[in-house]
Amino acid sequence: MKQCVSSSEKTQKTFKVSANFGSEKKRRRRMGKGRAPCCDKTKVKRGPWSPEEDLKLITFIHKHGHDNWRALPKLAGLVRCGKSCRLRWINYLRPDVKRGNFSKEEEDTIIRLHHAFGNKWSKIASHLPGRTDNEIKNVWNTHLKKRLKPKPSQSQSNLADVSSPITTTTLSSDSSSSEKMEQDSEKQVPNEPINGFTEDPKESSPASFSSSDHSSSKPEDEDGQILESLLKDDDPLLQIPMDTLDFDIWNVLENPESFQSNDFQVPSVSDDADQNKWLRELENELGLGTSEGFNLPRNAEDADMGFLESSWSSWTEIYNF
DNA sequence: AAAAAAACCAACCGCATGCAA
DNA sequence: TTTGCATGCGGTTGGTTTTTT
Numbered sequence: 001m002k003q004c005v006s007s008s009e010k011t012q013k014t015f016k017v018s019a020n021f022g023s024e025k026k027r028r029r030r031m032g033k034g035r036a037p038c039c040d041k042t043k044v045k046r047g048p049w050s051p052e053e054d055l056k057l058i059t060f061i062h063k064h065g066h067d068n069w070r071a072l073p074k075l076a077g078l079v080r081c082g083k084s085c086r087l088r089w090i091n092y093l094r095p096d097v098k099r100g101n102f103s104k105e106e107e108d109t110i111i112r113l114h115h116a117f118g119n120k121w122s123k124i125a126s127h128l129p130g131r132t133d134n135e136i137k138n139v140w141n142t143h144l145k146k147r148l149k150p151k152p153s154q155s156q157s158n159l160a161d162v163s164s165p166i167t168t169t170t171l172s173s174d175s176s177s178s179e180k181m182e183q184d185s186e187k188q189v190p191n192e193p194i195n196g197f198t199e200d201p202k203e204s205s206p207a208s209f210s211s212s213d214h215s216s217s218k219p220e221d222e223d224g225q226i227l228e229s230l231l232k233d234d235d236p237l238l239q240i241p242m243d244t245l246d247f248d249i250w251n252v253l254e255n256p257e258s259f260q261s262n263d264f265q266v267p268s269v270s271d272d273a274d275q276n277k278w279l280r281e282l283e284n285e286l287g288l289g290t291s292e293g294f295n296l297p298r299n300a301e302d303a304d305m306g307f308l309e310s311s312w313s314s315w316t317e318i319y320n321f
Numbered sequence: 322a323a324a325a326a327a328a329c330c331a332a333c334c335g336c337a338t339g340c341a342a
Numbered sequence: 343t344t345t346g347c348a349t350g351c352g353g354t355t356g357g358t359t360t361t362t363t
Contacts, residue, residue: 048331048357070348086349087332122351137352138330 039081044073046081049088053078057085058093091132098130102139110136111144 045053060076066089069082078085091097102110106128113124121133121140128136 046333068348081333083334083349084332090350091331119352133351134331142329 039070039083041081043079044081044084045079046084049092053080054088054093057089061089061093087134091134096130097132102131102143106131107139107144107147110140111148114140114144 049057056076056078060072064075066072066086069086071082072078073080073082073085076085080088109128110124113127117123119137121137125131125133125136
């Protein structure tokens with residue numbers, strides 16, 4: 001099965017041409033002439049994020065929040081467009097992002113919600129705590145859309161059950177019909193509740209970083225309760241396993257020597273006893289039994305390290321280790 | 322083992338929307 | 343009411359990885 005590889009991991013392994021992401025000609029053509037770009041594309045870095053950039057963004061947001069995305073990159077020492085920072089944060093770095101493969105329940109939920117809302121990815125994401133609109137969109141386009149094209153022998157399958165309440169919508173094996181269905185659902189936002197999921201204009205975007213985000217979007221109608229029952233067994237936000245975290249962040253923190261830049265440096269070790277004490281505390285917080293391979297150095301007197309540590313405790317609090 | 326095709330998904334883009342001046 | 347800015351959203355792209363031939 002497919003491995004969940006973090007973007008930064010990919011970056012380290014393979015990415016080569018970040019400065020030439022897409023064709024400039026094509027971009028200009030798409031852009032038209034009316035609107036100024038949000039930032040000077042020639043002066044910002046594009047393409048996959050490095051672990052160093054990720055860490056800068058994380059620590060900055062934990063310290064200062066993200067009131068102004070446009071100003072954030074400069075303040076955080078990032079050579080990135082504010083939009084890019086926002087996207088990176090929302091889709092990958094936010095502590096409440098759930099990584100890893102989608103469960104059957106989550107997939108079924110997406111299918112139901114897609115019938116109700118169409119391609120309103122952010123709305124769908126608001127019903128799936130920890131999942132981002134982008135991720136859901138990708139899953140839909142790569143997996144679920146295909147699943148909705150039933151094979152002849154599959155017409156009464158489990159899948160059909162999932163979407164069975166929507167009897168007014170034709171589920172055709174014809175791909176063009178299937179796509180048409182999707183297009184139709186894009187065009188019309190249903191006025192009537194379909195499958196129990198109703199349009200709720202009060203629903204907020206899942207994008208903002210708030211510990212109460214997922215609880216505020218709890219569905220309250222009948223099918224919402226069904227959805228709730230799908231989700232309630234395991235609160236994904238409280239059960240994010242270590243291996244679903246973006247390993248590169250851990251890796252960077254484990255090996256700070258690999259994370260050095262002019263304006264953002266991790267101080268060197270000066271006190272072994274202090275380091276060991278901190279490591280023990282960290283292990284306790286993380287519920288780790290051993291410190292093997294976990295040798296983040298620490299200088300207690302160093303203010304920079306202090307902020308790194310405070311970021312750590314924020315993360316450990318948020319993840320409820 | 323190598324090449325080709327398919328699948329995957331992170332990141333991009335422009336437009337839409339909301340809000341303040 | 344208009345204008346301009348910031349953010350959110352959904353569609354699309356294209357590089358990488360996996361599977362198939």
